[in-house]
Amino acid sequence: LPGDYGFDPLGLGKDPAFLKWYREAELIHGRWAMAAVVGIFVGQAWSGIPWFEAGADPGAIAPFSFGSLLGTQLILMGWVESKRWVDFFNPQSQSVEWATPWSKTAENFANATGEQGYPGGKFFDPLGLAGTIQNGVYVPDFDKLERLKLAEIKHARIAMLAMLIFYFEAGQGKTPLGALGL
Secondary structure (H helix, E strand, O other): OOOOOOOOOOOOOOOHHHHHHHHHHHHHHHHHHHHHHHHHHHHHHHHOOOOOOHHHOOOOOOOOOHHHHHHHHHHHHHHHHHHHHHHHHOOOOOOOHHHOOOOOOHHHHOOOOOEOOEOOHHHHOOOOOOEEEEOOEEEEOHHHHHHHHHHHHHHHHHHHHHHHHHHHHHHOOOOHHHHOOO
16 A cells, blocks of 8 residues: 555554555545645634634634534535445445436546545546546556555645644644744
8 A cells, every 4th residue: 555664553454454444544534634734824824813713713704603514514524425435335336327416427426546545537636647538538547646645645644643733732722833933
């Protein structure tokens, strides 16, 4: 696996099925952490409000009540996560017409790389970073994909570590920009 250097003190990678599940969880958590790190820096630089106080700020713009926001998130994230769960145990089962009702063709959401967690394809790689579109068909470039997978997991792990540090700083009333002297 990309980024595997043999470090597994808890023995979580002994079972190949669970290892696949843990890798996908690591990717998802890492992707969210990368988005959060950027959001924390940009949000505080733009508003001047520490990220851990942003929701409590009286001047915060909240177009929705907390209950409606929570309910919407539970419904939408529940739908997406249920599709991911089903697709994990039954690959390619979610790239059918009924599973993607907004799509004219389910092949837009098909896993073009055949690898769990790295779908590629017209929808998931619109910039063509890991493949090209030839005659309307997405063709993955597996050499580029391997380099990108390694870079992504390294950045994801750094972002998850950064978020842990941000939480410790927040407990002390500090912000990441404040720690940098900005």
